[in-house]
Amino acid sequence: MFCKNCGKEISDNAYVCPNCGVKVENDANEKNPLAEKRTNPLAIVGFVLAFLIPIAGLICSIIGKKQCAERNEGGAGLALAGLIISIVEMCIVLLYIIIVVAVVGALV
Numbered sequence: 001m002f003c004k005n006c007g008k009e010i011s012d013n014a015y016v017c018p019n020c021g022v023k024v025e026n027d028a029n030e031k032n033p034l035a036e037k038r039t040n041p042l043a044i045v046g047f048v049l050a051f052l053i054p055i056a057g058l059i060c061s062i063i064g065k066k067q068c069a070e071r072n073e074g075g076a077g078l079a080l081a082g083l084i085i086s087i088v089e090m091c092i093v094l095l096y097i098i099i100v101v102a103v104v105g106a107l108v
């Protein structure tokens, strides 16, 4: 194949042109099924935070999920899991607060 930038012949497997350094628009690079999809870091952070700080986990998961779609990154499922866990945890905390308030209210 030839470099689209400088026209010099380069290897079909080249990712960057050795002559001009421009990234090669290579079909083999684009469609390589072995090329690992990068996992969105926010999706991971959101998932972990969901267990520790649900509100922070929820925010990170929402942003992470959005970035997964925008950047075609992996981790959308992880972000969704973080989102659900955060919401469930917040519901449990809310329920707990309601129970405590009701119990305290009944005692006073």
Ligand SMILES: [Zn+2]
Residues within 6 Å of the ligand: 003, 004, 005, 006, 007, 008, 017, 018, 019, 020, 021, 022
């Ligand atoms: Zn070139």
